[in-house]
Amino acid sequence: MGYPIHDLKKQLLPLAVCLFMAGITQAQQLTYLYSGKDQKALDLKDFSARLSSICRDSSVGGAYAIWKKGKLFREQAGGFKITPADCLNQAGVPFLSSTRLHVASMSKTITAVAIAKLVDQQKIKWEDRAKSFLPSYWKLHPDFEDLTILELVNMKSGLDAPLDALSSGTDSLRKLMERGPNPEKRGKFNYQNTSYGLLRIIIGYATGYKELQPGADSLVVGIVTAKMYKHFINEYLFKPAGIPPADCSITDWEPAFQYPFPYANEPGELTGFGSLSANGDLSEYAGGFGWYLSTIDAAKFINAVFVTKKILSQKTLTELFQFGFPFKIRKNAYSEYFGSGGDWGHPVNDQGWRGIHAYYYCFPEDIVVTVFLNSGEGALTRRVIHAYEQAFK
Secondary structure (H helix, E strand, O other): OOOOOOOOOOOOOOOOOOOOOOOOOOHHHOOOOOEOOOOOOEOHHHHHHHHHHHHHHOOOEEEEEEEEOOEEEEEEEEEEEEOHHHOOOOOOEEOOOOOOEEOOOHHHHHHHHHHHHHHHOOOOOOOOEHHHHOOOOOOOOHHHOOOEHHHHHOOOOOOOOOOOOHHHOHHHHHHHHHHOOOOOOOOOOOOOOHHHHHHHHHHHHHOOOOOOOHHHHHHHHHHHHHHHHHHHHHHHHHHHHOOOOOEOOOOOOOOOEEOEEOOOOOOOEEOOOOOOOOOOOOHHHOOOOOOEEOHHHHHHHHHHHHHOOOOOOHHHHHHHOOOOOOOOOEEOOOEEEEEEEEEEEEEEOOOEEEEEEEEEEEEOOOEEEEEEEEOOOOOOHHHHHHHHHHOEO
């Protein structure tokens, strides 16, 4: 079941590379999110219809999925992943639930779970010093000598850099670690891609990366640790979740494009633009962003972590919810929820937005929702939560 494209007016959005929704909760709330005492009950069919309206009325193309207790309740997709403007036959390529695009900051959830998996495997500890899993020849600023893995996970490292792709490259990270933290932000939450870029390298070292001589190593450390990061996540996170091999680069034979919104027959650009090569390969910058997944993939992953709990031990999963990032229990009119996601794109001609939005949400009764939009009316959370609240009868 598809939906047509609609052009809607919208306000200009500022450059938003990776946005998020995340934070703190109590361990006892991990298994059962609080559901209010109100006598109303959630009508999943109505919720689904409202999500369909969000996708139909505010994007070039997109998909959503609703799962309950680890089983698919409903999924829907429509619009374009490639519009007729970019197709020789002028037919366009439809957006499907299986369409993979760059999921931006949803990647932070994946990286955090990967670090937690290494804790489960006893290859690292939360309180381990980060320098033990970074190139030994990096000249760290004295204030980073005792930087812990936990401080990177919960965004309290004091690293301060532009919220872009290139800041997470290995050479940029080396320079940032030599420069030292922003003293006003060390120990305080400061949303960054760079903290999770460092976690990408740490995962490589924790899973067996062996250094060469400094001169030679500097040529390969970024490439090889990125490969090891991707291998670990595919093997220990995606495979148990039933997700086909994924990458931080394009895997589709017909890659999704992102378009301006409102749409007026303009050509698109790859959803992972931003790397030096501009080919959509974000492997050497990944960690805080970078993964290409579909709504189906994302739903399987979130269900495996939080519902069927196939990935992490209960102890480690509970610890993740105590750190302040990347998860936070929030309240709406009827219950509690948590979720995360990201937006990747940029303003276009001072009139609109060219980009993608990829989010997941977890509600009581083990309800998992994933929503991916090709372009659209900005970050999704307010609209999704409003749709949820309106579906109570």
